Amino acid sequence: MKVKVISILEDNYMYLVIEEQSKQAIAVDPAVPHRLLEIVKREGLTLTAVLTTHHHWDHARGNEALLKEVPGLKVFGGDDRIGGLTDKVTNSQELKFSSINVRCLFTPCHTSGHMCYFVWEDECTDAPAVFTGDTLFIGGCGRFLEGTAEQMYHNLTQVLGSLPQDTKVFCGHEYTIKNLKFAMLVEPENEKVKEMLSWARARDDDDKPTVPSTLMEEFEYNPFLRLSEEGVQKFTGKTDPIEVLRVLRKEKDKFKKPKERLPPHVLFLKLGQTKEEQEVNN
Numbered sequence: 001m002k003v004k005v006i007s008i009l010e011d012n013y014m015y016l017v018i019e020e021q022s023k024q025a026i027a028v029d030p031a032v033p034h035r036l037l038e039i040v041k042r043e044g045l046t047l048t049a050v051l052t053t054h055h056h057w058d059h060a061r062g063n064e065a066l067l068k069e070v071p072g073l074k075v076f077g078g079d080d081r082i083g084g085l086t087d088k089v090t091n092s093q094e095l096k097f098s099s100i101n102v103r104c105l106f107t108p109c110h111t112s113g114h115m116c117y118f119v120w121e122d123e124c125t126d127a128p129a130v131f132t133g134d135t136l137f138i139g140g141c142g143r144f145l146e147g148t149a150e151q152m153y154h155n156l157t158q159v160l161g162s163l164p165q166d167t168k169v170f171c172g173h174e175y176t177i178k179n180l181k182f183a184m185l186v187e188p189e190n191e192k193v194k195e196m197l198s199w200a201r202a203r204d205d206d207d208k209p210t211v212p213s214t215l216m217e218e219f220e221y222n223p224f225l226r227l228s229e230e231g232v233q234k235f236t237g238k239t240d241p242i243e244v245l246r247v248l249r250k251e252k253d254k255f256k257k258p259k260e261r262l263p264p265h266v267l268f269l270k271l272g273q274t275k276e277e278q279e280v281n282n
């Protein structure tokens with residue numbers, strides 16, 4: 001199983017999961033459809049399905065165009081607001097594409113219909129992968145736009161945190177540096193945060209993505225997965241893990257207050273904005 005990481009829009013990722021033998025491919029959040037189809041063609045792949053993490057335009061906007069271009073394509077997702085949805089999935093539902101298996105993990109909070117996708121291949125020793133959309137980021141987690149701290153706690157600890165530790169994490173945005181700057185504020189003594197931040201900066205200098213990480217690594221530096229750590233509790237002034245998470249997210253919201261989300265046509269006219277001004281999900 002191969003995962004192709006494709007940087008799109010301001011700081012989004014879309015992905016292609018490729019079964020190398022059959023050359024069948026599944027796309028995750030293919031928000032720039034023609035770019036995706038170019039790659040599919042160039043690599044001699046057959047696109048069989050789309051997995052959509054959530055309905056936000058920067059993840060789901062490509063679905064309808066892909067349906068027009070690829071007859072018989074299936075578009076999976078957990079929210080009726082997802083454009084072009086052909087197959088609505090529910091928690092724990094398993095999908096099979098040749099030797100590639102997908103388990104749908106319902107993770108409501110960033111949006112009320114958010115799904116993550118855990119993917120592995122039959123008879124293959126490669127580590128599994130999880131596509132986390134805007135729920136878990138490298139070094140951070142998504143905003144609680146349509147949900148509660150209780151839900152996100154469940155998502156992070158029970159749903160994602162209980163996956164095999166070597167699972168590779170492919171998230172929806174490249175927010176790693178900004179997330180780790182916040183992690184430094186939360187746990188200034190954490191050497192893993194420092195190491196990861198300097199590594200992420202070097203990747204940025206080379207214009208290379210920081211995905212994937214592994215779950216095991218996330219537990220070492222991502223404050224949103226370290227709610228029982230003394231330093232994180234001290235920063236938030238709370239000990240109950242859900243309260244720690246609630247305060248942590250509030251502090252992250254304030255860390256660099258994102259501006260209101262602008263519709264795409266307005267974004268287009270405002271290309272002079274800084275990257276920070278356009279960031280809304282993290």
Ligand SMILES: [Zn+2]
Pocket residue numbers: 054056110134281
């Ligand atoms: Zn989003």
